[in-house]
Amino acid sequence: MRRVLLVLTLLLLTGCRADGGGAVLTGECAGQDGTGIDADHVKVGGIYPLSGPASAYAAVAQGASAYFAHLNRHGGVDGRRVEFLVRDDAYEPARAVEEARRLVLHERVFALFQTLGTPSTAAVREFAHRWKVPQVFVATGAAAWGAEAERRPWTIGFQPSYVAEARVYARYLAEELPHARVAVLYQNDDFGHELLDGFRRAIAGTSVRIVAERGYEVTDPGVQGQLANLAASKADVLLDVSTPKFAAQALAADAAMTGWNPLHILNGVAASPAVLQPVGYDKVQGVITAGFQKDPAAPEWADDPAVRTYLTALERYAPEADPGSQQVVFGWSAAEAFVKTLRRMRCPSREALRAAAHRLDDVRLGMLLPGITLSTGPGDAFPIEAEQLSRFEGERWVPFGRVIDTRAGPAGQ
């Protein structure tokens, strides 16, 4: 009894300490921070827009939760059950930081697994850095998470960055349409500029040329005017760097213009059924995008064991989720990557998780397209850097060509 009291007092004392630490390890991992992890449990927090304008992305949390539930049923990670706490930031950075603070200081999670969206992730990154808490496999394509890993090593991305995506399009055009004249529609913010600048750098030295570019503001009502402007350029290719609502408008406007029929390249952010269906599948035939995940509804994966596991688990643990959604697959894949990273830790500590995330060598995930793996190492903090192009045919995206790895070759760096 006395000992229990003593332990409780110690716990309370450490709990009141403002350093966020607590469980300092001893032995071969001496001095490392083992908060939120013990022999039976590991406590993890994720922050997603469950409400508000971006609430469609809540599907990512459904996919991740389903994976952890599936994993726990099959014994967890090396005997540890993953306790996954999901919090809502309504896509507001200030709320994201507040939730991160609660998760880290009050719930005392081991790590933050995913924050969603570039603004929220950037805000939480500073907090994670100050408290030395891993913020792993964030759900945003900004290149900053990898490019600034030296300064902010506790945060790491997951999906191919917008720059990598731009390289995929550039490489495809250079090979298939070497003299392409490209018109670009872009969102006038960090996202749009990152992809556009990446594309501009990637086509340097090729004969692909940008002949027109028009931006729009997220506050604009529509992009019909921009499309009419771009049509005047008579370009062969339309690179469409827009977010869902504007992408739907651009696709519809492109389809309505009978005098201009460019190859429409739709960036991955907007390549979801929620965008294409309102436009009408008959109007988006032949549109191209880049992707890195399997489409669970595709006939070519009907007998794939990973896809079958995914579908069964989704049905059991997240029956309200749409298993065909790429967002759900994304959450599932990131959770699987997280668990594989946990398995690679040398000690049960935050420092070891950070190190493991920066030391991934060709890690395979069930729901990634064959040939696409996770790799990081010294000077490379970008886990996925390969993508494959898909063309919209009938009612779905059909992958074609080979996997394009943006690490290798002249366009890579």
Place this chain on the structure above:
Amino acid sequence: MFGQQLLEGLGAGAGYAALALALVLTYRFTGIVNFAQGELAMLATYVAWQLVVSGMPYWVALPVTVALAFAAGVLTERLVIRRLESGAGEVTLVVTTIGLYVLVNALATLVWTAALRAFPSPFPDSPPGLAALAAAGVAGAVLGALALVVRRTGLGLVMRAVAADARSARLSGVRVGRVLALGWGAAAAVGALSGVLLAPTLFLEPSMMTGVLVYAFAAATLGGFDSALGAVAGGLAVGVTETLAGTYLGFVGADLKIAVPLVIVVAVLLLRPQGLFGSAPVERA
């Protein structure tokens, strides 16, 4: 090429013009700027969408929606605005409309979610230019009908009397309250039309009218906040300049495109503070 862009501009402008007209109507009758005008229009567009999806033909759903919007406008005036009008000042009323804006937006998201919806076009197979022209035509027809009612009928006379001087009108036996409710109803009906005109190109979602409202304000200010004709002319002008400036003024570029109509607004107001078609306030000495 120039013709195509002009048509695109007119099509977008027709939507801005209709919403600007709704703003002007509310302003003329009640003297307040209704920030919720765009959201009420969005709500009406969802009603129209729901009707069409449930199988009602487009040309039946349109008048039904406009009638419902009219009733909703009357009810809003009777139930919310009138209760505040007696006690509170204009600032309170304007802030109330901002509250209404947030409430309506949240309700629409709750009921219909933030997912994009395809809204049927009245002329699905026509080239985009023709659809734009038709939209401008519809806006023009509504303006004409309104003008007829206001200028040529007894009701119009009463409406003008209330707009000119509510107190004198009341002393002459006009039931001012009814006319005010009518004004709100008419504004909501015209707003609904703007939503329905814009939805086929913008796609229907809860924040559809947020950006449009800014352009409608610019249009109403440009035309003169108390002139219905000015609102329509202003809307079309803003739509056309916005589209053409992107192409023909190379230095403007993407960042400044949105600023062009607003720069014109400022320039016009410096020379004519009452707007192009507005009337200058006159005080008897």
